[in-house]
Amino acid sequence: MEMKKKVLKEIAEAQKNGARLSSICKFIGISSRTIQRWKKSDLSDQRKGSQRHIPHKLTKYEKQQIIDICCKKEYRDLYPNEVVAILASQGIYIASEASFYRVLKEERMLSHRRKSKPPIKRDKPSVVATGPDQVYSWDITWLKTEVMGMYYYLYMVIDIWSRMIVHWEIHERESSELAGKMLQKLNAKKDLQGVILHSDNGSPMKGYTMLSKMYALNVLPSFSRPRVSEDNPYSESLFRTLKYRPLYPGKFSSIEDANRWVKGFVHWYNYEHMHSGISYVTPHERHYGNDIEILKTRSETYFKAYKENPARWSREPKKWEHKKIVGINYQQDKKELNIAS
Numbered sequence: 001m002e003m004k005k006k007v008l009k010e011i012a013e014a015q016k017n018g019a020r021l022s023s024i025c026k027f028i029g030i031s032s033r034t035i036q037r038w039k040k041s042d043l044s045d046q047r048k049g050s051q052r053h054i055p056h057k058l059t060k061y062e063k064q065q066i067i068d069i070c071c072k073k074e075y076r077d078l079y080p081n082e083v084v085a086i087l088a089s090q091g092i093y094i095a096s097e098a099s100f101y102r103v104l105k106e107e108r109m110l111s112h113r114r115k116s117k118p119p120i121k122r123d124k125p126s127v128v129a130t131g132p133d134q135v136y137s138w139d140i141t142w143l144k145t146e147v148m149g150m151y152y153y154l155y156m157v158i159d160i161w162s163r164m165i166v167h168w169e170i171h172e173r174e175s176s177e178l179a180g181k182m183l184q185k186l187n188a189k190k191d192l193q194g195v196i197l198h199s200d201n202g203s204p205m206k207g208y209t210m211l212s213k214m215y216a217l218n219v220l221p222s223f224s225r226p227r228v229s230e231d232n233p234y235s236e237s238l239f240r241t242l243k244y245r246p247l248y249p250g251k252f253s254s255i256e257d258a259n260r261w262v263k264g265f266v267h268w269y270n271y272e273h274m275h276s277g278i279s280y281v282t283p284h285e286r287h288y289g290n291d292i293e294i295l296k297t298r299s300e301t302y303f304k305a306y307k308e309n310p311a312r313w314s315r316e317p318k319k320w321e322h323k324k325i326v327g328i329n330y331q332q333d334k335k336e337l338n339i340a341s
Contacts, residue, residue: 004038011035056312058099065094066103077246080104085280088298088320093305096318127196127222128327129161132287135196135222135327136166139235140174140204141242143258144251152258155182160198160234161326162287163275165266166190170258176207183213198222198328200232222328231329241269279320295320 007028014024025032058066069075075083080100087094095103104110129135138157145151153174157167167186171178186192197219199205206223214221224231242248242265252258274280281291302317 008035008038056309058095058103062094063103066100067107067109069094070100070104070109080110081276082274082280085274085298088301089294091297091301093301126327126329127198128325129159129196130325132159132162132164133166133190133195135160135198137198137232137234137328138205139199139232139239140202141239143170146251146253152252152255154258154262155179156235156238157182157186157197158234158238159283159287160328162283163234163238163278164270164283164287165238168262168266170255170262172255174202174204176204176209176211179204179207180209180213183210183217183219187217193218194220196220196222198224198232199235200224200229201226233328238269241273278323292322295322 007030011021011024015021021032021035025035069087070080070083075086078086081097084097084100101110127135136157137160138155141154141156143152143154153171155167155169155171155174155178156165158165167182167189169182169185183192183197197214199222201223204210211221213219229236242262245265249261252261270284271282273282275283275286278286278291279295281294285291285294298320299317302320306313306317
């Protein structure tokens with residue numbers, strides 16, 4: 001509105017000096033009809049704005065509760081989604097995830113807390129799992145050493161249904177022979193007959209020794225498309241989590257040192273890490289079916305909070321769902337599903 005007043009004032013001064021309105025409008029790029037309409041209309045700000053009273057708005061005390069909880073030592077390094085999930089597991093409800101994010105944003109306490117870039121949305125993962133020990137994904141990642149150009153190689157197998165790390169080992173080289181031995185060790189712990197083993201197209205994965213061992217153990221192979229890392233998102237995501245852990249050393253002085261650190265990471269990942277892809281439960285809890293009761297408790301907590309103050313909810317309370325199907329590219333290629341039985 002101030003800009004319109006300024007333009008009209010300048011036009012009036014130009015007209016006093018003998019300039020024609022049509023010439024002025026052509027020069028400034030505004031229609032003469034627009035100027036005439038501005039002169040007839042009220043140039044005051046006529047926007048009504050929102051005068052609604054919001055009865056379910058968070059109180060100052062509730063906002064402070066959110067801030068105090070998020071500042072506690074056990075919660076300060078967690079995302080608001082994780083904090084809300086933990087509180088709901090304890091039977092405590094203060095506000096929704098959106099409210100947590102909003103309050104923290106208002107207080108300038110919301111930021112990306114890790115040195116990595118924010119997560120990139122991946123294509124939905126031709127194999128499908130409906131339970132544990134049906135589809136495994138595996139890959140190899142390099143671990144830097146204190147000697148330039150020298151690396152250790154971490155072989156790691158993950159169950160895509162539960163996200164649980166079922167086997168890992170570190171070697172000084174990567175090869176199909178070592179991969180085959182790894183598979184033999186895994187078979188000693190779990191019966192791999194009929195299990196689908198997904199991987200990328202690296203030489204250790206498609207080497208003769210590894211493929212022969214898979215055939216001997218009746219393991220069904222599945223491979224990513226060439227040069228498409230998104231076809232193996234579970235292993236890629238796992239290695240990303242591993243290398244962006246706050247205490248990740250970056251370089252290892254010996255293979256024993258690397259084994260010690262990875263052993264600690266695997267324990268944390270399987271038994272303590274609340275995985276966002278499985279509704280913020282640990283891989284161990286989901287693998288052995290304990291997540292069903294946990295998610296049920298959270299849903300009951302939300303429903304109880306909804307009944308006590310329904311005006312605060314713009315929709316039905318969140319359902320903490322137990323995901324029954326997990327897969328790799330299964331929504332993109334439904335005609336060629338390789339469903340684990």
